[in-house]
Amino acid sequence: MKNLFFALLLFFVIFTGYPLVFVFWKSADVSIHLFPIVWSSISVRQSLFNSIFLAISVTIATSIIGFPLAYVMSFVKIPAKNFWRKAFLVPLVAPPFVSAIAMRQILSRFGPVNLVLMKLGITTTPIDFLGTGLTGIFILQVLHLYPIIYLNILSSLENIETSCIEAAENLGASLLQNFRKIIFPLSLPGYFAGAFLVFIWSLTDLGTPIVFDYPNLIPVLIFQSLTDIYSNPAGYVLIIFICILAMILFFFTRYLLVKMSFVGIARYKTTMEPLRISTPVSIAISVSLGLLLFISLLPHISVILNSISQRWFFTILPDRWTFQYYRDVFLHPIAKISLINSTVYCIITGILILAISVATGMILSRTQIKGKNILESFVILPMAVPGIVFAFSYVLAFSETTIDPRNFPVFLLIIAYVLRRLPFAVRAVVANFQQIDISCEEAAFNLGASRWKTFVSITMPMLRSGIIAGFIFSFAFSMMEVSSSLILVNKQQYFPLAKGIYQLAGRITDGPYIASALGVLGMIVSFAALMIIHRISGKQEISFSI
Amino acid sequence: MNAKLAAMNIRKKYHDTVILDDVSISVGKSEFFALLGPSGSGKTTLLRIIAGFVSPDSGKIFVEDRDITNTPANRRNMAMVFQNYSLWPHMTVFENVAFGLRIRKMPASEIKEKVNRVLDMVDLKQHSTKKPQQLSGGQQQRVALARALVIEPDILLLDEPLSNLDAHLRDQLRQEIKTLHKNLGITTIYVTHDQKEAMYLADTIAVMLNGNIVEMGSPEIVYQKPSTLQAARFLGQLNEVCGVVKEVKSGLYDIETDIGMIKAKSASEFSINQQVIAGFRPEFIQFPAHPNTINKIECEIDLYEYAGAFINLVLKKNHTIFRAVLPAISFSQPDKKTCVIGINPENILLFNKQ
Numbered sequence: 001m002k003n004l005f006f007a008l009l010l011f012f013v014i015f016t017g018y019p020l021v022f023v024f025w026k027s028a029d030v031s032i033h034l035f036p037i038v039w040s041s042i043s044v045r046q047s048l049f050n051s052i053f054l055a056i057s058v059t060i061a062t063s064i065i066g067f068p069l070a071y072v073m074s075f076v077k078i079p080a081k082n083f084w085r086k087a088f089l090v091p092l093v094a095p096p097f098v099s100a101i102a103m104r105q106i107l108s109r110f111g112p113v114n115l116v117l118m119k120l121g122i123t124t125t126p127i128d129f130l131g132t133g134l135t136g137i138f139i140l141q142v143l144h145l146y147p148i149i150y151l152n153i154l155s156s157l158e159n160i161e162t163s164c165i166e167a168a169e170n171l172g173a174s175l176l177q178n179f180r181k182i183i184f185p186l187s188l189p190g191y192f193a194g195a196f197l198v199f200i201w202s203l204t205d206l207g208t209p210i211v212f213d214y215p216n217l218i219p220v221l222i223f224q225s226l227t228d229i230y231s232n233p234a235g236y237v238l239i240i241f242i243c244i245l246a247m248i249l250f251f252f253t254r255y256l257l258v259k260m261s262f263v264g265i266a267r268y269k270t271t272m273e274p275l276r277i278s279t280p281v282s283i284a285i286s287v288s289l290g291l292l293l294f295i296s297l298l299p300h301i302s303v304i305l306n307s308i309s310q311r312w313f314f315t316i317l318p319d320r321w322t323f324q325y326y327r328d329v330f331l332h333p334i335a336k337i338s339l340i341n342s343t344v345y346c347i348i349t350g351i352l353i354l355a356i357s358v359a360t361g362m363i364l365s366r367t368q369i370k371g372k373n374i375l376e377s378f379v380i381l382p383m384a385v386p387g388i389v390f391a392f393s394y395v396l397a398f399s400e401t402t403i404d405p406r407n408f409p410v411f412l413l414i415i416a417y418v419l420r421r422l423p424f425a426v427r428a429v430v431a432n433f434q435q436i437d438i439s440c441e442e443a444a445f446n447l448g449a450s451r452w453k454t455f456v457s458i459t460m461p462m463l464r465s466g467i468i469a470g471f472i473f474s475f476a477f478s479m480m481e482v483s484s485s486l487i488l489v490n491k492q493q494y495f496p497l498a499k500g501i502y503q504l505a506g507r508i509t510d511g512p513y514i515a516s517a518l519g520v521l522g523m524i525v526s527f528a529a530l531m532i533i534h535r536i537s538g539k540q541e542i543s544f545s546i
Numbered sequence: 547m548n549a550k551l552a553a554m555n556i557r558k559k560y561h562d563t564v565i566l567d568d569v570s571i572s573v574g575k576s577e578f579f580a581l582l583g584p585s586g587s588g589k590t591t592l593l594r595i596i597a598g599f600v601s602p603d604s605g606k607i608f609v610e611d612r613d614i615t616n617t618p619a620n621r622r623n624m625a626m627v628f629q630n631y632s633l634w635p636h637m638t639v640f641e642n643v644a645f646g647l648r649i650r651k652m653p654a655s656e657i658k659e660k661v662n663r664v665l666d667m668v669d670l671k672q673h674s675t676k677k678p679q680q681l682s683g684g685q686q687q688r689v690a691l692a693r694a695l696v697i698e699p700d701i702l703l704l705d706e707p708l709s710n711l712d713a714h715l716r717d718q719l720r721q722e723i724k725t726l727h728k729n730l731g732i733t734t735i736y737v738t739h740d741q742k743e744a745m746y747l748a749d750t751i752a753v754m755l756n757g758n759i760v761e762m763g764s765p766e767i768v769y770q771k772p773s774t775l776q777a778a779r780f781l782g783q784l785n786e787v788c789g790v791v792k793e794v795k796s797g798l799y800d801i802e803t804d805i806g807m808i809k810a811k812s813a814s815e816f817s818i819n820q821q822v823i824a825g826f827r828p829e830f831i832q833f834p835a836h837p838n839t840i841n842k843i844e845c846e847i848d849l850y851e852y853a854g855a856f857i858n859l860v861l862k863k864n865h866t867i868f869r870a871v872l873p874a875i876s877f878s879q880p881d882k883k884t885c886v887i888g889i890n891p892e893n894i895l896l897f898n899k900q
Contacts, residue, residue, distance in 0.1 A: 439632040442599055445619050446626045447646035447697060457645075461636040 004359055005369050011356075012378035015415050019397035020385060024243065026396065027236040034233040043216060044234055048241070051218040054138060055203040061142045062198050063191070065292065066149030070187070073150075074157040077276050078285055084293075086534065091296040092147050093526035095480045096140035097207025097498070098519035099299030101505045101512050102306040104212065106298075107136055133214030141202050143296045148201075149194035156190025157183070189260045196253040200246050204386035207482040207498070211505055218242060219388050223487060226395060235392065243389050250384035300523060307516035325510065325517040335514050337493060338500025339521070342479055345410065345496055349417040350475040353425050354467060356418065361429030362459075366438070383423045390416055391487035409489045413496065416484040421474045428473075432466035469533045476529035479522055497522060548733055549610045549700040550575045551596065556605035558591055565591045566602070567757040573701075573750070576731040580744035583754030584780065589737045590705060592754070596735065597703055598622050609700060625694035626703040630710060631686045633678035639665070639689050640674040646697035664696040667726070684715040691723070695730070702734045708743065720746060741781050745769065753777045773814070775823060775897040784825045785868035788899060791820045798891060805863040808841045810894035821899040826889055831870040833859070835888025844886045850879065861887065 031038075038044055072078065073085060106112045114126040160183065173181065206219040214220070218238050225235030277285070308321050329335045360379060363372055382390060394412050395405055403411045436459065444454040460467075485498035495503065497518065504515035551573045558566040566588045573579040581589040594600040596607060598619030606615045614622055625646070633642050640661055647657045665671045668688040678686055687707060694702055707723070708716045724747055727734055738744050744751050745765040753761040753768060761768050761777035772778040775786075789803035799810050801824055810824055835842045848867065849860035852874070859870040870887065 437630060437632055439628040439630065440634055442597075442619070443626065443628060443632045443693070444634075444645065444649075445599075446597055446622075446624065447693070448620050448623070448649045449645070450620060453649065458634055462634070464636070 001363065001367055002369065005363055005367075005372070005375065008356065008360060008363070009371075009375055009378070012375070016378050016381055016419060019390075019393035020381070022397040023239065023389070023393035027240040027243075030233050030236040031240050035237060038234050038237045041234065044221065044238070047216045047218050047221050047238075050134060050216050051203055054134060054141075054217065055199050057138060058141045058145060058202040059195055059199045061138075062146040062149045063195060065142070065146040066153055066194065067191070069146070069150045069289075069292070070153035070157060071183075072285060072289070074154055075183075076285065078282055078289075080286075084289055086531070087293055088147055088150060089530050089534070090293075090300070090527065091144055093530060094144075094300055094303065094519060094523045095207055095482055095498075096137075096144040096205070096299070097211050097482055098480075098501060098516075098522065099144075099303050100136070100140055100208050100211035101501070101515050101519065102302035103136060103140060103299055105306060105512070106302045107139075112302075133209070133212050133216075136212050137205075137208050137214060137217075140208055140299060141205060143299060145198045145201060146296070148197050149191065152190040152194030152197075153187050154190070156187045160186045189257050192253050192256050192260075196249055199249065200386055203245070204242060204388045204483070206388055206486055207502070210486070210502065219483070222388060222392060226392065226487060239389055239392055242386055246386050246389075247384050303516050303519050303523070306513060307520045309513070325513045328510065328514045329517050329521065332504075332514055334492065334495060334500050334503055335518055338495040338497050339518065341495060342497035342500075345414055345417065346475045346478045349414050349421070349478045350471045352414065352418045353421055353474040354471055357422060357425035357429045357470060358463070358467065360422075360426050361433050362455075364426070365430050365433040366441075379426050380423050382419045387416075387420055387481070387483040388487065390420065391484040394484075394488060405488045406490060409491070409494050413484060413488050413494075416488065417474075417478040417481055420481060420484065421477055425470045425474060428466055428470055429463070432463050436462045465536045469536050472529045472532055476526045479525055548575055548731060550577075551701055551733060551735070552608040553592065553596060554606045554608070556592065556595060556602045556607075558588075558595065558600065558602050564757050566595075569605075569754075569757070569759055571752055571759065571762070573733055573735060576733055578727050578734045578736065578747055578749045580736045580738060580748035580751045581754060582738055582741055582744040582751050582780075584739055586756075587754040588757040589739075589754045593626075593703055593705055593735060593737045596701075597624055597626050623697070623699055624701045624703055625697055625699035626705065627687075627690045627694050627707045629706045631678075631690040633686055633689055633693075635677065635679055638675050638677055639670060639681070642678065642689055643674075643693045643696050646693065650697070660696055661692075664692045667695070668692045668722070683711055684719060687711065687719060688722075691726070695726070695732070699732065702732045704734065704736045706738055707736075709738075709740075716743075723747065753780060755780065770893075771813075772895065775825065778825055778895055778897070783828050783869060783871075784895075785828060786823050786825045787866060787868070789822055789824050791816045791818055791822060794818065799896060801896070804866045805843055805845070805868075808843070808889075808894065809891045810896050811891040812896040814896065816896060816898075823897045823899050825895040825897065826893055828858075828869040828871040830889060830893035831872070832888035832890075833870055833872050833885065835886050839888035840891055841889045841894070842886050843889070844884060846884050847882075861885075 069088065073081070073088075078084070108114075114123075117123050118126065204219050206223055209215075209217045209220050210223065215224075218241070222235050222238050222242075225232045225238075307325055308323060329339060360375065363369060364376055394416060398404055398412060399406065402408075405412045440462065441454050441458055444458045445451070449457065479497055481496075482498045485496045486502060489495055489499050492503075501515045501518050501522075504511040504518070553569065553571050556566050556569045558564075569588070569592060571579070571581075571592075581592060583589045591600060595602050598614075598617065602615070606613055608614065609622070634645075637645070643661045643665060644657050647660060652660075662671060662674070665674055668691055670685060670688055670692065673681060673685065678689060681689065687710075690707070704723075708719055711719060720743060727747075736744070736747060748765060750763065751761075751765055751768050752759045753772075755776050760774045761772050761781075768777065769781050772781060778784050787803045787805055789801040789808070791799055792802050792807075793800040794816070797811055797813070799812060799816060799822075801808050801810055801822060803824055808824060816822060832839060843863060845861045845863035847859060848862045849858075851858040851860075855874055857872045857874050859872065861868055861870055
């Protein structure tokens, strides 16, 4: 056990600790000397402002959608609730940079949205949605990210002891008072966790702006600075800025959560009677839900339409259909190689995550090894450090080594995938371990089984559903991991899916269409993964919390 | 199968809290030994040290004079029944029970035979293909028992095995455990906080308080003649009156108390004018007093409670209140407000007043 502990620690020191310290030290050094030069650049200042403005707006907008949605889902009696619950997971399945490819099309000056608006007489001249670029990015990020806030609030709400609410009711609180004094405060921990994730996600999203060709955002500047990293200090300064901001927010959120953490006292949960509402209100709610779902699926629908349309100009719907691009996926060199690569990378990633998360989870929850909290900190660190910082640090820290990503990126790419998903996987495994009564393992040991035999015949089978869910989750999400894929890989033979889609989308002729078809395949994989996890774990327990 | 066990001078600390403070027990072959104590007294820790899940800071464990203090839990050939059963949810009843035998690489046919025999013994043969979660609490408890018994352990360890069951089932299973022990004769250590359970089942009871064994002996001895006040209080209801020793004559003490002069017999030594606490159990009160009982006390009846099998009386003498429990069959409701009760000197326990 001790050996395993030190092996894991060594792994994290090399691949988490060292590159981050390296890049931090280097960036701090550069920043101190060159900060005035970087700051004097108008585009840098503009990007800083834009990025923060975008992240705040996205956080506010997703909150506005997420709060009521979570309350309706958890307290109100509406028809087909199970359908809605599953349906609102769907916006998560495609990263916005995939839908951006199609949205470029449908939000364009003479794209379907403008055509519909003009046909309905809402506007006479086409609206320039993409004019500033920021609007399109904002829309896509909001539509992609509000489920994260909604799911986090929902999980908080579902952890409220029903008796807490009933006690308030019993003592004479009206519905509104109950909401203000009990429900809302108790839902805040989930909200803060979700809001943090959304803010950081939006702040560091590289894929969407890059597809929209919008240059004035921090992640794009960082990305561009990598090509001339030895002459351009902007990357370093911005990395340090993003890193510090993310860390501060992370620890602040953790602090808030610890301060607000409520431990339920009652052991037995009763299910609460859902709030009954009149038919018109119920219809109104259903219609709103449908509308919200439709709007948030527009990007996905447009990707699908894009992937099967042969021509789509100046018409609301494409006027000619084809499945040719799905065949091209397996013929076009970039598409084919990135599809194969990603499958291989993600299977390896999934297996590594399983092994590491089970080993780490075991050490964290079943041993008393001194220094295990250091191990835990290393695991959690990638949640506080944005993916773009991670990828950036890998390029710098491992250049001129045998695993230099500019020569052979696969190794570091997979490690990056692993480390990015690991905090969530380890949390799930630890939660799983906590559900297994430790005396179940003791019982086996007591009856004569060795530690290894106990692990194989008792612990592993009892962890099974968690392990399967962890594998699928890691596989699917690594498939759509954007920033490491874009930054670390530059050679076509090693392209992962995200990079392949990005490259294809940038080409004229049939590139965007094949990219869309690839995107659709990616969405199907993600969607299937979500549904399987939903099935296995029996609830919406998808870890987005921090 | 079937061994004697000794735990010598066991000490255990967690951080700065002393859990076990120099505890020694010895359990004979085929003995049913109960560790009785309130929660936090260290009884479960002692059991887990015996099982090998926890290692003691100092002290030794012997099985048949073999020192097993450093033997890992999986080589001790003891079997434990856990408080919450700890059945493996991914295995059937049969697989749960067969586990220990499979670990011992027994041939499949023999495993089948043994498992079926033991399942028959606990009356679960028809449930052998079910998963544990399909069974009721009492049935799950029996599976846990069968799983432990089937490996024919040297020592059977039971950690509050009945505490999760409702009262009726608890009585029933307690009897089953007693019958099983009588038939199989396995050396058994039983941890419980319920003094009735301990008394019904055990040959020997060790009463644990704050990491110490304060009392050890047969149920009769620990109940009737406990040597510490704490143990006496923990084992059942106790009426206590303060008093002063006035005279000693061949083990018979004259005590001046709030309820008058009483005589008490004690094996312990007390000096004249020493402050003592005299304790007596409610069921040892005679009502009315036998003619030749030495201690006769006239008192008021404050409260009369009819409880079916018993009568509870609350009695009062000089503002001191004490209780009496009497079999209902020999009792008729008194028509007077006062009465004379009796109590034998050997039924009065004397303790130092701290």
